[in-house]
Amino acid sequence: MRANITLKDMAGILGVSISTVSKALSNSPEIGHETKSKVNDLAVLHKYKRNSQAYSLRSKKTNIIGIVIPQLNNEYISNVIDGITYEANKRDYKLMTYQTKDSYINEVNSINTLNGCVDGIIVSTAIQTLKINKNEHLANLVNDKLPVVMFDRIIDTIECDKVVSNYFESAFKATADLIKSGKRNIGLLINPNYDYASQLWKKGYCKALASAGINIKTDYILQLEKNQIEYHNRIERLISSKKLDAIISIDEIYALEVIKIAKQYAISIPNELSLLTFKGDGISKHLSPTITNISQNGYLIGRRTAQLLFNRILGKPTEKFIVNTVTTTTTHRESTGRVSQLLSISA
Numbered sequence: 369m370r371a372n373i374t375l376k377d378m379a380g381i382l383g384v385s386i387s388t389v390s391k392a393l394s395n396s397p398e399i400g401h402e403t404k405s406k407v408n409d410l411a412v413l414h415k416y417k418r419n420s421q422a423y424s425l426r427s428k429k430t431n432i433i434g435i436v437i438p439q440l441n442n443e444y445i446s447n448v449i450d451g452i453t454y455e456a457n458k459r460d461y462k463l464m465t466y467q468t469k470d471s472y473i474n475e476v477n478s479i480n481t482l483n484g485c486v487d488g489i490i491v492s493t494a495i496q497t498l499k500i501n502k503n504e505h506l507a508n509l510v511n512d513k514l515p516v517v518m519f520d521r522i523i524d525t526i527e528c529d530k531v532v533s534n535y536f537e538s539a540f541k542a543t544a545d546l547i548k549s550g551k552r553n554i555g556l557l558i559n560p561n562y563d564y565a566s567q568l569w570k571k572g573y574c575k576a577l578a579s580a581g582i583n584i585k586t587d588y589i590l591q592l593e594k595n596q597i598e599y600h601n602r603i604e605r606l607i608s609s610k611k612l613d614a615i616i617s618i619d620e621i622y623a624l625e626v627i628k629i630a631k632q633y634a635i636s637i638p639n640e641l642s643l644l645t646f647k648g649d650g651i652s653k654h655l656s657p658t659i660t661n662i663s664q665n666g667y668l669i670g671r672r673t674a675q676l677l678f679n680r681i682l683g684k685p686t687e688k689f690i691v692n693t694v695t696t697t698t699t700h701r702e703s704t705g706r707v708s709q710l711l712s713i714s715a
Contacts, residue, residue: 373414382406395459397683433677434482434489435465436475438521444647444666445492448519451670452490459678461487470495470594476505483508488515488677493523495594498562515680519673520664522564529676531692533664535565538696539572542616542644542662547580549705551614551642555588555606557622566591569618569646588612592622604629607641614642620651623659643703646696657702669694 379386384403392399392407393416399407410416433456437445449465456463464486466478475494482489489509497503498521506526509516516528546554556573558566570589577584590606592599599622606612607629617623623645627637635641637657644660653661672692 373411373416378407378410378414378416381410393460394682397679429487429681430485431460432462432464432486433674433681434478434486435463436468436478436482436489436491437465438468438470438492438494440465440467444664447666448492448670448673451667451672452674453670455671455674455678459682461678468494472496472500472502479505479509483512483514486514487681488517490673490677491516491518493518493521495521495559495563498523498564499560501562515677517673517677517680519669520565524564527689529680529690529692531669531673531676531694533565533669533696534693535568536572536575538646538662538698539569539616540576541572542646542698543573543576544580546614546616546642546644546704547576547582549642552582553585553588553612553614555590555612555615557590557592557603557615557617557619557626559618560591560593565647566618569616573616594621600625600629604632607635608633610635612641615644617643617645619647620645620659620661624651624655627655627657627659638703638705642705644698653699653701660701660704661699663697663699665694665697 375386375389379389382389382403388399388403389407392404393411395404433452435449435452437448439445449463453463464482466474466482468474468478471494475497479489479491491506493503493506503523503526506516506523510527516526517531518526518528519531520533522530522532543554554573554577556570558569561567573589574584588606588611590599590602592602603622603625607615607626610633615623615626617626623643626641626643630637630641637643642660644662646662647664653659672694676690676692
């Protein structure tokens, strides 16, 4: 048999339709595993190569998905992209990735560039987009029937599939654990209310305090903008009062500021001040003291996000959109007085 075998050739050899061969090569869920195996084995044997340009014209598919994320220089985001890449490779899809640097304009431009050039888009929303509450560019994608999946920073009003961490449960469990260890004056460092995760972290933290009969002190809750001078000054005022015996930070950058300021005021971590952080683990494990971290399991989030998108692109999805919650994992380290213990927090 010649090397440039066609879909028609393979269909004739296997006694199936050309459509079945095409769908099998695209890993469509409509085709059974046994048929997929036979088609793929035959394709490998005869070195079949799909003409991507011709395929796109016939199928109106590009075999490309777009990814729009706040930044690339982040271990969590890198893990998410690894998970997306794994699922894309299984389906012979390529990725187009855009970095917004948390700018609304960059996000709009990225979305507009991708729309019409990809089969679906994965989005983690820019901080500025959330802050100014302008999301017509995302709503337009949904109105255009382009498959969209949001992860991490989501917008409730956008009707699409979403993947998130169990923020409320994570905050509740982290706060409750600190209370069990004897901490009563626990600070919380979060982003403003326009951040979906921060809203739920605040609720989980407050619920744990209330459940333990501890009064909630609003001056212990800092809702911080990502401006270094602003968050440094506010964290310094909180720590320098020496009223706190523990701090929970929603972001690694705030936790790093806590360590720097604590050293400045000769406050020992963890003897005088326990510290744990969410979102990160990039350098937390390399510091002295090492920082207890609640990991979002970025690789799994990436895979779940891609799976939902491909369900919309390739499968027969239900009309109902899905919010998929991924369980966090806590690694206890020196900053809370316990080392090398892993704890999964159930969703």
